[in-house]
Amino acid sequence: MQFQSYWHATAPPFAEAAKGPVEGHYDVAVIGAGFTGLAAARQLAKAGVMVVVLEAERVGWGASGRNGGHLNNGLAHMGRYVAGLAAAAARHGATIFEQAAVTAHRQGNGRHSLQTARGTVTADHVLVATGAYTPSLFRYFRRRVISVGSFLIATRPLSDAEIAATMPGNRTCVTSMNIGNYFRLSPDKRLIFGGRARFSATSDQRSDAKSGDILRTSLAEIFPQLAGVEVDYCWGGLVDMTKDRYPRAGYVDGVWYAMGYSGHGAQLSTHLGMIMADAIMGKTDRNPVKGLEWPAVPGHFGKPWFLPMVGLYYKALDRFK
Template identity: 60%
Template structure:
C-alpha cells in the first residue's frame, strides 16, 4: 500500500520544467574526482549515472510514456583552451576505465557538432538523452496510479511523528499511518524537514526558449542536436526542442527563482545565447522561467536513513535521471537490499552556519565568477 503526498501538483515545480537533459556522467572533473576519492568509488558513481539513464528509458518503454525521449549524447564544451586540456585528461581516464564509448572532439572538428566559434573542443558522452520532463512526470504518475499507488496532490506534509512500529504523518489533507516513510523532497522550505534543510542549498536555475527556428538555422547552430553543457562553473546548458526552439539555460545569477529574478536572469541568458550564437540576433525569446535546484556541498546525491525514515535527495541539477533511478533503488533498499543504494558510503554533515536560507549565494556566485575568469 503506497501513498505519495505531493505539496502542490505533480511536476509543478522544477522537476517538471527543467532543461530536460537526461545525461550520463558525473558533473565533476572525473580525473580529479578519481584522484581524490579513488578510481573504484569514482567509477561506481559514474556507472550509477549511466544506470540512471537506462532506468529512465526502460520505464518510458515499459509504461509507454509519450515524452519525446531520444538518445542524443551530451557534449561538454571547453570554454577555454586550458579547459580542453582538462577534458583530454578526463577522456583518457574515462576511456581506460568506465566509459569506452566516450569521445574527444578536438577544436578542428568542433564545427561538425556546433555552430559557435567561442569554444575550444569538447567531450562527447554518447549515452546521454533528452525528453520533455512535464510529459514524463505526468506519465510516470499515471503509471504509478495504474499499479495501485494513491497520489494525493495539494497535500503538504506538516508533521511526522514516530509511534510504536510506525509513523504518524500529518498533511494538509489529513493524517495517515505508515510502516515506512521515504523523504523524496528536495528544496522544501516548509514542513518538518529541518535536518535536510541544513544540508541542502537551494540555488536558482533559469531558462529561456526562443521562437521556433528554421531548419536552416538549426543546422547551422546545432547540426547534431546534442545536449550541450559548458565547462565554466557558472556555465550554460542548451538543446533544441522537438518544436524547433532553442532552450538555453544556466545559473545566470546566484539567486532564488521568482518572477522578478527570472526576468533579470532571462536577460543575462539572452546575452549569453547571442554571444554563443551571434547568428540568432533578432530572434524572439518566447518563454523565460526558473526553478530551484537542491545542491549538496560536494554536488553528489545523498540517500540513506535518518531518524528511522528513508530519504533520497540532493541531486544537484541531475534529478532528471537520478531521482527516477533512486526511486527504484530505494524501493529495493526498503525491501531489505541495502547494497542497492550507490550513495550509502557518503557522509552528510550539516553546512556550518546554515539553517536553510542561502544568505551566502551572492558571495558564492561572486567567487565562482572570479574562478571562471582566473582558470
C-alpha cells in the same frame, strides 16, 4: 512571452490525482511527486505495496518540471515524462494526492503520522523525495541541501537552417565554466537555454524576468546568429545542491531519502527512486552512495544567505581562468 515552464505548458496535466480527504494507513508514504518519488511509488506499487504520494503542489511542479531536460540526447519531453511516471504509478495502485503539503511529521510505535491541510495519513515507512523544496520540518536535510536558483528560456521553434547552424547534432550541451550555460533542442525544435544566471534562492516572476534578460545576453554571445530571436517561455526553479555536488540517499532519523542531485537529477533521480524503493522492501541494497558522509553545511539552517558571496567567488574563478 510566458512566465512558465515550457515543460508545464506543453504537457497534459496529470489527471488521476486522488480526490477527497487525505486519510488512511499505508505501507509507505512518499513525500514529493517528482521523478524520485514517482519512480519509487511505481516500483513499490508494482510489487503490491500500499503506497501514497503526498505532493505539496501538483505532479512535477518542482525541479522535475523546471529542469533543462538533459536526458536521452534531448529526445525526452520532461513534462510528459513526469506525468507518465505518475500515471504508471497510479495504474499499478499508488494513491497520489496533490495540494497536500506535509505540515507535521510524528513517529511513534513503529508508525509515522503525516499531517496535511487535507487530512492525515499514517505509514510504516516514509521516503522524503523533495530535494530543494524540502519543508523546514525535515531540519536534517535543510541543513545539508543548498537550494540554488536555475533559470531557463525557450525560443520560438527554430527553422531547419537555424538548427543546422546552431545544434546540428541534437545533443545536450553544457559549457565548462563554473557559472556556465546548458542548452538543448526541445521536441518541437525550440532552443532551451539555461544557467545559473543569478546566484539566488528565489524563483518568482520578477527574479525569473531578471535572469531571462541575462540568459538572452549569454545566448547571443554563444550563438550570435540567434541574437534577437523571439523567446516564448521564461522560467526558473530550485536545484538541490550539496557541498561536494554528490547526491545522497539512505536512511536517517527514521526516514528514507534520496536528494541532492546538484543539477543532475534528470539523469539520476528515476534510478535512485527505484533503488530506494527496493531498499524499503528489503531487497538487495544497490544504493551507489550508501555510507557517503553528509555533514551539515556550517552556518546553513535552510536559507542560503551566503549565495551572493559564492557567486562572486565562482565568477572570479571563471574570469581569471
